[in-house]
Amino acid sequence: MSATKSTSTTGVRIVVAGDRGTGKSSLIITAAAESFPTNVPPVLPPTRLPEDMFPEHVPVTVIDTSSSLENRGKLADELKRADAVVLTYACDEPSTLDRLSTFWLPELRRLEVKVPVIVAGCKLDLRDEQQAVSLELVMSPIMQQFREIETCIECSAYKHIQIPEVFYYAQKAVLHPTAPLFDQEAQTLKPRCVRALKRIFILCDHDRDGALSDAELNDFQVKCFNAPLQPSEIVGVKRVVQEKLPEGVNENGLTLTGFLFLHALFIEKGRLETTWTVLRKYGYNNDIRLGDDQLLPPIKRTPDQSVELTSEAVEFLRGVFTLFDSDGDGALNAHELEDLFSTAPESPWNEAPYANAAEKNALGGLSLDGFLSEWAFMTILDPVLSVENLIYIGYAGDPSSAVRVTRKRRVDRKKQSSDRNVFQCFVFGPKEAGKSSLLHSLVGRQFSEVYTPTTEERYAVNTVDQPDDALAACDIAVFVHDSSNGSSWTRATELLVQVASHGESTGYEVPCLIVAAKDDLEPYPTAIQDSTRVSQDMGIEAPIPISTKLGDFNNVFRRIVRAAEHPHLSIPETEAGKTRKQYHRVLNRSLMVVSVGAAVAIVGLAAYRVYATRKNTSS
Template identity: 40%
Template sequence: MSSGDVRLVRILLVGDPQCGKTSIILALVGEEFPLSVPPRAEEITIPGDVTPEKVPTHIVDFSSQEQDETTLSEEIVKANVVCVMYDVTFEGAFDRVVSYWLPLIRNSTAGGLPKPVILAGNKCDLPYPVETQAQRVQELLNKFTEIETGLESSAKDMHNVSELFYFAQKAVLHPTAPLYAPTSKQLKPDCAEALKRVFKICDVDNDGILNDQELNDFQIRCFDAPLQPNALTDVKNIVMRNTETGVERDGITVEGFLFLNKLFIQRGRHETTWKVLRKFGYSNSLTLTDQYLQPMFSFQPGSSVELSKTGYQFLTDLFNKHDKDGDQALSPLEQEDMFSVCPDFMWDDQLVSVTVETNNKGWITMNGFLAYWSLQTSVDYTYTAQFLAWVGYPLTW
């Protein structure tokens, strides 16, 4: 799912009277500067088939002439992202953003997730103090972490009109807030844990390093294209220049993998990290989606569900990956390693020991492992599906 759990993007434009937000909306729709501007633009729907992410987008205008503050707060709550616009030529406009608009948005969403904000200085076709403005915007970006980006715009010369709505949609579909903490300049804990799970799954030989083949397989799985040899070299060089332990034995370590994703985000390419996370089942809240964990199968009443040949092969490879000593049994430490990508152990050792084959130490064998999941599938296939999802089966449902 390319857009996580988002089915619709609702963009709300707010700002002081005469800041030009209605003109921006009409300029987007008419592809030219509007000669006649009403107090408020009608709600506009952009069909999903004309957007890059294939997600419908609603654009909502707010007018203090026609609506009150209660309605404004309600619209803020309903919106997925708020574009705060101000007139760069009006000296007090920026102060209003700081003293009124941003606190209002925070107060309207108190107790919930922060509402992403796009800051737009409009009427940049007219003279204004550029350097002072840029400095103040940067200070605001550092202070208010919900601001995804700041840009200048002009409906009159069509400057950044479509870009404004592109960044607004991006802030919803590829939000920065769940991934990165601007103040500490570090990945957020949930993001780091999710990426560690991805790394662990892609580390096929379980040696703590992504070698060239594993990196190439990861690239194909996430981006449908192989890595070029020179690109591999460039990636390793970047990691080596910026980390002490990011590259070992000519492969990328988990530290290097986390650094690369942090670098993507810092360079404004957080959609790259989101594409990776969504390939491995994550929603915008960085939890695995219900669709990923509990796929719906269609079969006739009275039918049974069995593992396919591909499923058996995946489980065989998974067993061998974690059977580090090659004794054809999973020790407690090896089991712990296997379940480290899951929320908890997904079986009861005592039940396993009396249900399927184990060795003389009570450790599950290869035959017992395959038999356990075969039995589990026939009893409750949804549990097997959850296990396969957590350990990284390349889902196609």
């Protein structure tokens, strides 16, 4: 079932499938009409079960299917649209039970139908009592092989045995699925479920003493289930936990360990609705993530606007950093970072592009600058994910108060300054020009003689100190070339012209700088003349020579920031752009001459009329 689908409004769609003659239609009619049918059509139309049939009062639509070969395409379509599947076999025909594991369950996997499955043994009244076998014994190996099976049940439409229960279990498997919460093989809560329950526990632990007192437990009960706990019930809950898990209760109340133990116990006893009620009361969906209504609403912005954290969010993050820097060394090690994100579904920085994007110290710890840079990076790339994770780690403000949309870059250029605190720098250049070394140097990584080709996007993020607390500006492009290689320079120049031409044609001009890397090597013969000519012709700063190998960066990062702060000064112009601009200049001047001429003519006419009037008066 899709995590974004709301079953409370759309209802639950249950598809019944199985071999011909296994009792599919009789099962459906008996559930809907509460009576056994005398005449059963080959395939029923979609059937709506009474809403008061189940305690959740969620609409349930049951779809009957044909197992004939000519209807195999329609069957596949229905299965793919199902929220749950009921697979039937006939209790009096063992071969139909075998077909579940040899055909039906593999077919669901082939069709990639990833929904809960209920196995229903129909026609229980027809089974020979002499051949009665244990359902658990028969189904256990099948359920081991096919973990998607939620429940197995035997029923009889003719004798009205366990008919509503079949669809109750199917509906329950949709509304309260096991898979997201519990690992049946390991018999433990799944990591994402543990993380969500830990966050809920912390939210309920108002006095932050690491345990839920009787009053806090009662508040939790009222919030989730709209009913208080009696003192004797609280004592009973804590006694159950303490008997099985002594560390689950301390002098202050129920500990996190005890809280998690209780939920595992509920699930083991089949009371998944208890844990799901708690999760949904705190805004979680079927993927154990916060639902859209808990998160940042869609952000309206133009292509030349970006999203940044507000000062309120940054101050919150500074406090979080201090709180989780348990050893007080001014950096978050891997364990401290995992602890920080232990209330999120997973750490958002374990995978690309965030993994290893920021500055780390010699022991692999993330500094405060690196920590804030990672958040700034995540916000500019994926503001919704950034705010979602802020909420997971304890941000209690309105989600919209955590971010702001920056001014348009076109406005920045007109105003000749930027109001941004974060900017993106795109690094262009040919193979082996020194691009990766430049990125590594931004985050303090050592230079390596070994060349490693870049096969995918690579990121680096850090803070750059500027005098007078200057602001960062809009996006800026840096063109890196190997200063000892003429062809490298040629390719970098081609890229620069392409980017400049794109900006001139779209109106999204980008400030540009040229970086001449590998300054420790002998420059190619005409390097100075060529680079001076191109930079002067295009109206940008001369190439900045750097040597990553020697650690000589010529203030390149500050110069990038400084150029980005004043985006109107570093916009390159192509010959085509200059010609176009000259044409508009001439055209505007011509229009101005025409306008002035018209104005003179009008004034002259007015003066003549005044003169004529005076002359007539005087005569």
